[in-house]
Amino acid sequence: MANFSYGNAYNVNIRAQERVNLHSGWDSHRLALTFEVTAHGSYTKDAPFLVTGRLWAFDVPGPANWLSILAPAGPIALKPFATTLTMEATVTETQLRGLEKARAGADLNLTAELTVTSLAEAERWPADTAQEPVRIPHAAWSNAITQLDAGAFVDILVPLTEVEVRATAARRIREAKTAIRDGRYEHAVTLARQALDAVRETCNTTNVYNRAVNKKDPYAAGRVEATPELAFILLRLAEDIIWPVTAVDGEAADLCADSFVLDEVGCVLLSALRDWARDSPTTAVPGIARSIIRFVENVIPDPDDHGDTCATLEVMRDEHLTPAHAVHSAPGAHL
Known part of the structure; x- marks a missing residue:
C-alpha cells in the first residue's frame, strides 16, 4: 500500500x-x-x-x-x-x-x-x-x-491431468516458460525437450509425414532475409523443422489432448531457442544444434516406418525450396 x-x-x-x-x-x-x-x-x-x-x-x-x-x-x-x-x-x-x-x-x-x-x-x-x-x-x-476485439491472446484449456504423461508435459511446459522469463534459456530448452518426450507418441509416422508434405509454414511469407550469423541460421533451420511437425492441424480429424500439448511444446521450445539466439548467439549455437538433432531423432519419423527420417526431411526441405526457387528466378531478382 x-x-x-x-x-x-x-x-x-x-x-x-x-x-x-x-x-x-x-x-x-x-x-x-x-x-x-x-x-x-x-x-x-x-x-x-x-x-x-x-x-x-x-x-x-x-x-x-x-x-x-x-x-x-x-x-x-x-x-x-x-x-x-x-x-x-x-x-x-x-x-x-x-x-x-x-x-x-x-x-x-x-x-x-x-x-x-x-x-x-x-x-x-x-x-x-x-x-x-x-x-x-x-x-x-x-x-x-479477451475484451479486445482484435486480441490474439487467449487461453486454450486442454484436459492435461487425466493422463500422467500429459500432466508431466504440462509441468515441464510451465517450468520452461518460467525459465524463459528468467533468461535461463538452456534450462528452458532442456525442460521443453522433457515435455516433448512425454507426448512424442502423438506423432504417428504416417500423420507426421503427411503434415510435413501438406502443411505450409505461416511465418515463411513474413520473414526477412536471415542474418548470416550461425546462431540465426540454425534458428531458421529449427523453425522449419519443428513448427510444421508440432503445430496443431485445424483440419485434422484425429485431434486429441496430446495434439494441443505437442503444439504448446513446439511453441515453448522455439521461444526458448529464439530468445537464446537473440541474447547469447555464441552459447546458443551448440544448444540449437543439439535441439535439432534430438528433435529429428525422436520425433520426425520415416513414412514407411523403417526408422529412416531422410524421406520426411527431404519433403520438408523441398517444400521450403520451392518458393525460394520462385523468388530466385523472378525477373529482377539478381539486380
Whole structure:
C-alpha cells in the first residue's frame, strides 16, 4: 500500500486492486486499473486531491520498462470511508505482446508511480509521491485480454491431468516458460525437450509425414532475409523443422489432448531457442544444434516406418525450396 504524508497532519493511502479492464482502440488500447483510497488523520472532508502517475513494468526483461502515463478521470474527494479510483494508461499492441511474453502464463506484475496533490492545501507542501505494486492475477488478465476485439491472446484449456504423461508435459511446459522469463534459456530448452518426450507418441509416422508434405509454414511469407550469423541460421533451420511437425492441424480429424500439448511444446521450445539466439548467439549455437538433432531423432519419423527420417526431411526441405526457387528466378531478382 502506497502512503502519502502531508506533514504530521494526515495521510492518504492508495492500494491497487486486482481488477483490470482493457478497452480496444485503433493502434493502441486503454488499460484501466482500480485503486482503493483511504485517508487518516486531521484531513478536511471532501477536500479535492488530484492523483497522477506513470506505469512501469520492472519485471519485464530488458531496458524498456516504462509503459505509459496514468491519468484519472478527474480529482477525488477524501472521505471517512474507502473510495474507488480508476486510472487509465495507453498501451500498444507491441507492449501487450511484450507483457504476455514476460509473464509467461503467470500473474502480471506492474508498478504504479503515483503523485497525490492536494488542490486546497495552504499550510504545507501539497504533493507527495510513492510507488504502489500492481498485481493482476492470470485469470483476471486473461479475461481482460479477451475484451479486445482484435486480441490474439487467449487461453486454450486442454484436459492435461487425466493422463500422467500429459500432466508431466504440462509441468515441464510451465517450468520452461518460467525459465524463459528468467533468461535461463538452456534450462528452458532442456525442460521443453522433457515435455516433448512425454507426448512424442502423438506423432504417428504416417500423420507426421503427411503434415510435413501438406502443411505450409505461416511465418515463411513474413520473414526477412536471415542474418548470416550461425546462431540465426540454425534458428531458421529449427523453425522449419519443428513448427510444421508440432503445430496443431485445424483440419485434422484425429485431434486429441496430446495434439494441443505437442503444439504448446513446439511453441515453448522455439521461444526458448529464439530468445537464446537473440541474447547469447555464441552459447546458443551448440544448444540449437543439439535441439535439432534430438528433435529429428525422436520425433520426425520415416513414412514407411523403417526408422529412416531422410524421406520426411527431404519433403520438408523441398517444400521450403520451392518458393525460394520462385523468388530466385523472378525477373529482377539478381539486380
